[in-house]
Amino acid sequence: MARKLMKGNEAIAAAAINAGCRYFFGYPITPQNEIPEYMSRELPKVGGAYVQAESEVAAINMVYGAAGAGARVLTSSSSPGISLMQEGISYIAGAELPCVLVNIMRAGPGLGGVQPAQADYFQATKGGGHGDYRVLVLAPANLQEAVDLTQLAFDLADKYRNPVMVLADGMIGQLMEPVEFSPYRPAAGLPPKDWATTGTVHSGGRQRVINSLYLYPDQLENHVRAIFRKYAEMERTEVRxxxxxxxxxxxxxxxxxxxxxxxxxxxxxxxxxxxxxxxxxxxxxxxxxxxxxxxxxxxxxxxxxxxxxxxxxxxxxxxxxxxxxxxxxxxxxxxxxxxxxxxxxxxxxxxxxxxx
Amino acid sequence: MKIVYEKSRGLTDVPMHYCPGCTHGIIHKLVAETLVELDVLGRTVAVAPVGCAVFAYEYFNCDAQEAAHGRAPAVATGIKRVHPDNIVFTYQGDGDLASIGTAEIVHAAMRGENITVVFVNNAIYGMTGGQMAPTTLVGQPTTTSPLGRSRLGQGAPLRVCEMLATIEATAYIARVSVHNIPRLNGAKRALKKAFQMQIENKGFSLVEVLSTCPTNWGLSPVDSLRWVEQNMLPAYPLGVYKDIEGGT
Incomplete structure (x- = not known):
């Protein structure tokens, strides 16, 4: 496929669709607005859906629902909006759902400013929300890499049933560079989504529940240890x-x-x-x-x-x-x-x- | 021998954790019977709340997702947009829906999201031990309004049906009660209508069910039913607040 001059945010959005993402839920915030704008324009053309949520809090919970229903799903935001999503990201990690998050970082703290920054590193890499969990974080340095890593993010999310974040900044989001889209094939050996809630008519009557509630401490400890075995595997095989x-x-x-x-x-x-x-x-x-x-x-x-x-x-x-x-x-x-x-x-x- | 009554296959065999005299169990039964009678149980996805009904996914015999506190309508939106052929409903209490989740319920209604909401209003936070809710009656004592809820400063009941009925894209909004048999039968009819709206892709439907909390109201189960009749009905008039098909 030919090289195409694109803006960073649009390249990331196009890469997501190329990787089979058909659902986007988000809320406007500078400097990432080209991502939802692109998705609202392009997703209906490929049989997908775009929903402008009432807040980032709602957006991340829509992502939870869609991911639990078995879809490849994306949300994007910028620093203050990502802060609002942290509760939902913790639930998604706790319920072991795959999804891709894009943070086009701006300067903080607080309302901060709209210029590029890298001050969300702690939030992205150390958990961000409550409880014991991690988010796999990919940091592109140019637009071709942003495209490649966004596509990879969907595979890694499905492989590990964990949120994956593409962490870029306003500079990457706003600059223009030539990018190339290769025909995308999902990674080999991704596990089937037999846990997705699609109605028991599709599971031979077996009930599927998406949940992160474990009231018995021994069960919760076992659950967290199982999640951390995935992180240990990531630390062995996904370092780039x-x-x-x-x-x-x-x-x-x-x-x-x-x-x-x-x-x-x-x-x-x-x-x-x-x-x-x-x-x-x-x-x-x-x-x-x-x-x-x-x-x-x-x-x-x-x-x-x-x-x-x-x-x-x-x-x-x-x-x-x-x-x-x-x-x-x-x-x-x-x-x-x-x-x-x-x-x-x-x-x-x-x-x-x-x-x- | 002739079977005249049996447990709905829309419910699992898991023993419910609800307190004696709480009407959550009745409401679960009505919802489960409705899903079976409409023949949609196998393609239904329930969204459970945070609150007394947090274990709803253990009781409804269908696929389910557990939502964060107040976010059930957003989670339901995500599910429904991916699989429009699924029947998606949320089951939420008054703290979940009318307090922390007000933005999510209002905007799901505003979008005309084709989901059904079962809203259980017992005028108090049950699971956390009887704190004041936005739906608590004026003068009603709770653990965080020990002198009774004051109109100024703590406010008066938030009437969800009346509020949501003003939103253009809603299809069906009704308030029902289960404190006696005729009312219970009316509640069942309203639930059936609400789910039928979703099946026919008519848009957002919500049924508010007035419910009891004997434990935190400090009343016997029988006195709790009486309390619904005497105290909640005047504050929360029953009826159909919106029906795009014109029925009442």
Whole structure:
């Protein structure tokens, strides 16, 4: 198929439909409105349904119902709206339902602003809602990757019966790049959805119940342990990351999404200055690529974490590096996108100063 | 021997957890009989609430989803949009529907969502131990309105049927009671009409059933039925508030 110039939000929406998503429930919020707009236009053409919910709270519960009915279903929002969805995401994880969530992050806290940010990392990767659960989090750095990861997200959701989040920011959502859509085939071996509530006429009379209520503590503990066996499997098999220019790097920058693109530009500028800098780019934020750090930690002198936040992924980097090398942090927040020059300056200070 | 009465096959054999004298059991029976009589049980999906009826999925002999508190109409929307041929109903109490779930019920009605809502109103929070509800009567003492609900500050009963009947896309809205046999039979007719509306794709239908809470009202089962008659009926007039087919 030919390459097509698309806006990030539209590319994500098109990828979802390409992956067989036929249902979308959402509520308008900047900077992700092109996703619901695209879905409202395109889903009826493929026999699907778009519902504009009365709130993000309602939207995520519509997702719960549709996922429980066996459908591939998507919702998208931006930071404050994702906060409102957290109760429902916890229920979806607790009831072991597959769905895909897109968070086109904007700056917070509170109403914050509408410019790009990466300050929802904790919320996305550490659970977000109440109780013991995780959401698998995929972080695209360009639009082709956004397309590919959105399609993958539906397979992973079905494979693990767990919510999967595509975590991008307003920059990814709003920029335009060429993307290519390959004919999509679902991953081999996805389990049948024989648990879906479609009426007992379809199950030979066997009642199916979608539920996360376990009033007996021993039953609930068993349920949570079963869910965590899935997370252990994800941690073994679903870790994705990219190493760039790390072979000879004295400093390894750790960045994801938009900041990883800027870090890449900074690395080229550093090369011209004779500085050897590499990039470790997590693609799955949960599961976090802890073992990737072992591949570069011997060679590098220091790590530099760059985020559009006050330092959230930084905590996971500290766990991964485990004190073996010094870690510096550079963050911009409030909707400010760091420049490659700012990052070069950080590297120069690092290599010229005590950290190196 | 001739069988003159038996338990509906719309109900499972699981013993119900409801308190003695609570009319949830009767309402479950009426809903189950209705689904069987309309021959839709096998394609029905129930949505259970949070509240006393949280285990409704254990009692109704059909597929079911358990919703978060107040969100049953949103969950039902998701199910119905995926499988329009399923018969989807929510079973919600007055805390669930008239308090935390007001946005979801109003907007499901506004969309004309083709689902049926069974709304059980007993004027109190039962499961959590007798706290004040939006449906609590003025002057009625509860554990969070120990001096009786005051009109100013704590407000007066929220009348859901009257409110939803003003919404254009609703098809059928009725308030019924089960405190005596004639009323119980009327409740059954209203439920049948409501589900029939959904089967015929006419849109949103809701039946509010006035119910008892002997435990938290501090009354015997018999006195509770009397309390419905004497105290709830004046505050919650029975009747059909909306019927797009013009019936009453």
């Amino acid at each position: 990351y990219e190493l760039y220019n790390c072979d000879q790097a004295d400093v390894v920058i750790v960045a994801y999404g938009t900041t990883s693109r800027i870090a890449r530009s900074a690395i080229e500028k550093c090369r011209r200055l004779g500085l050897r800098v590499g990039l470790l780019r997590p693609i799955t934020l949960y599961p976090f690529p802890l073992a990737a750090f072992d591949l570069v930690v011997e060679r590098t002198k220091a790590f530099l974490v760059v985020e559009m936040s006050m330092g959230q992924m930084l905590d996971d980097v500290k766990i991964a590096v485990a004190g073996r090398r010094p870690i510096s942090f550079y963050g911009r927040t409030g909707g400010i996108v760091p420049t490659s020059e700012e990052i070069v300056k950080q590297v120069q200070e690092l290599l010229g100063g005590r950290g190196a």
